[in-house]
Amino acid sequence: MKFVISREALLRPLQLVAGVVEKRQTLPVLSNVLLEVRGQQLSLTGTDLEVELVGRVTLDEVGVEGEVTVPGKKLMDICRSLQDGAQIEIALEDQRVTVRAGRSRFTLSSLPATEFPNVESVGEEKNFSMGQQVLRRALDRTSFAMAQQDVRYYLNGMLFEVSTDSLRTVATDGHRLATCCVEISGPDELNQIILPRKGVLELAKLLTDAELSVTLSLSGNHLRAQTEHFTFTSKLVDGKFPDYTRVIPKNGTNVMLADRQELRQVFARTAILSNEKYRGVRLVLAPDLLQVFANNPEQEEAEESVAVSYNGDSLEMGFNVAYLLDVMSVINNENVKMTLSDANSSALLEEPEGGDSLYVVMPMRL
Numbered sequence: 001m002k003f004v005i006s007r008e009a010l011l012r013p014l015q016l017v018a019g020v021v022e023k024r025q026t027l028p029v030l031s032n033v034l035l036e037v038r039g040q041q042l043s044l045t046g047t048d049l050e051v052e053l054v055g056r057v058t059l060d061e062v063g064v065e066g067e068v069t070v071p072g073k074k075l076m077d078i079c080r081s082l083q084d085g086a087q088i089e090i091a092l093e094d095q096r097v098t099v100r101a102g103r104s105r106f107t108l109s110s111l112p113a114t115e116f117p118n119v120e121s122v123g124e125e126k127n128f129s130m131g132q133q134v135l136r137r138a139l140d141r142t143s144f145a146m147a148q149q150d151v152r153y154y155l156n157g158m159l160f161e162v163s164t165d166s167l168r169t170v171a172t173d174g175h176r177l178a179t180c181c182v183e184i185s186g187p188d189e190l191n192q193i194i195l196p197r198k199g200v201l202e203l204a205k206l207l208t209d210a211e212l213s214v215t216l217s218l219s220g221n222h223l224r225a226q227t228e229h230f231t232f233t234s235k236l237v238d239g240k241f242p243d244y245t246r247v248i249p250k251n252g253t254n255v256m257l258a259d260r261q262e263l264r265q266v267f268a269r270t271a272i273l274s275n276e277k278y279r280g281v282r283l284v285l286a287p288d289l290l291q292v293f294a295n296n297p298e299q300e301e302a303e304e305s306v307a308v309s310y311n312g313d314s315l316e317m318g319f320n321v322a323y324l325l326d327v328m329s330v331i332n333n334e335n336v337k338m339t340l341s342d343a344n345s346s347a348l349l350e351e352p353e354g355g356d357s358l359y360v361v362m363p364m365r366l
Helices: 007-020 072-081 132-140 197-206 260-271 321-330
Strands: 002-006 032-038 041-047 051-058 066-071 087-093 096-101 104-109 126-131 157-162 166-172 176-183 191-196 213-218 222-226 230-235 254-259 280-286 289-295 301-307 315-320 335-340 347-350 357-361
Touching: 002 007, 007 032, 007 041, 007 051, 007 072, 007 087, 007 197, 032 072, 051 197, 066 072, 066 104, 072 104, 126 132, 132 166, 132 176, 132 197, 132 213, 157 197, 176 321, 191 197, 191 230, 197 222, 197 230, 254 260, 260 280, 260 289, 260 301, 260 321, 260 335, 280 321, 315 321, 321 357
Parallel strands: none
Antiparallel strands: 002 087, 032 041, 032 066, 041 051, 051 230, 087 096, 096 104, 126 213, 157 166, 157 191, 166 176, 176 357, 213 222, 222 230, 254 335, 280 289, 280 315, 289 301, 335 347, 347 357
């Protein structure tokens, strides 16, 4: 195996593929990246047995065909350290891989490609295509609400609800919920799958070309996303996602409208003196005025007032300020709408014109 490639052409797919590779592996081959040369095409594959990513690059010249695995992080560090515009020659010689660029020469250990695991075939699939930008929006608007290491393993991921005309993404960690619904041309019947947290984060990194589409394939145990340059495959979480529709508050009568940026700054400032562990702030809502209070065990206090549009009953409630700030960061409307039933109910946050996203934040006892 032998090929020549520019530093920049190799670095982008290598960085993405190396992101999938786990740093601490029980199997040595899993910290490696599989390099395959077929004619003028170079494929790079990384996997952790849960997620697999294949990046493809067209070479300027036909290479010597072959395949081998090399340490992913070391190869990426070598490429990063070389000068811009460097031409890199990679060759397999006597079970070792030589990397040459200008006056630099590196020899890397390798493992045979036959030891590299393949994610098993996806099986019967339901395929549909959508714009990369549309899918990226659905992921970005909900992924922050995923749980991280919850014992309820099905919360450590994102629900994809696919129907004939829409894709809905839902994430919750039990304290808050985020959902976004985008229009697509999907399969005939309703499909629900749970994509694990790592799969969601790695997939979002790939969706960088707003003009192009991505083809998604769903099966009983895998989701596959394919573009011209990448094939991404992730195992699914085997579990039942809770009925998110029961969590979304209905018939809330107290509606507040506020300037999103102004409200975000108020929350960010009061958060400085909130309890570092619980991050609680107290909201006191009165006609056309919202007051935000925070304090901590050191007896330090913060107090802010902001003008809002509100003409309901006076309310006082507590929330985790980090959750409110996360919502303010993903909404991109000038204003934000907050609907409440009473002082002990969850807050429903959304864009005033009824955008494609909804956010629910549970109250805190302060």
